[in-house]
Amino acid sequence: MQPSAANKKQLVEPFYELSCHNCPVLDCSVLRHCTQDCLEKIDKLKKVVGFFKGQRILLEGNPARGVYFLLQGKVKLFKTDVRGQEVIIRFAKPGDIVGLSVNTERPENEVSATAMEDTMLCHVNHDAFVELLNSDAKLAFELLRFYRAELHKTEMRSLKLATMTVQEKVADALVTIYEAYGAEGKQRTLCLELSRQDIGNLAGTTKEQVSKVLTDLKNKGMIDTNGKQIDLINLSALMQLAGLA
DNA sequence: CCATTAAAGTGGT
């Protein structure tokens, strides 16, 4: 089932897919509160799918295949603007839900998604999931809560993109990554390695500006960089820069 | 080991 390294990149479909009825019941944030009956239904319907790092999971505009619950790994959710430039919407972590379309007649992916690491997701067919939403009010409510929180974050970020300086936006992007995936060790090494381009796409700037701001912050002792590895040495100073203090 | 390519960094406009 494991493809060779040579054809990894060409893969569009998940490298791994199976019906998995004896996996432990999902412990995703949204599903934690739904009824036993509902969990059993999901358990029967679900398929576990895997994607390699760098693989595309969703392509915006394509028909939505259903809903994905992120089990393991990290996923970048983004839109592509008129110039073909990526705009990063958010980073998903285990427990998050990805790929839900609100259009019930002709469901379409509203965002694109790629795996930042080897990733495992749990897939539930779109129509079946909508049916479950209709039958389990608690599930629907949890979903509402989840997207309400996401919407709030997105609103805050679009406000920032419009008003902040480049340095502030990059600092904010670093804090955003930290809040999404955390950091390891005393040095607070970010648990996600992004290209300068990706950081730019998150901060609403260019990769060149990101390079410059990063060396600037490094000289000020707020961060340390080693290739794509970034240490948040002075987190509170960064948060202050980002207006989060 | 070297050659090719992609990404990072830098300076000028």
Added chain:
DNA sequence: ACCACTTTAATGG
């Protein structure tokens, strides 16, 4: 912010 150029790192024979 954008472009052009240099440097560095990663990849593959």
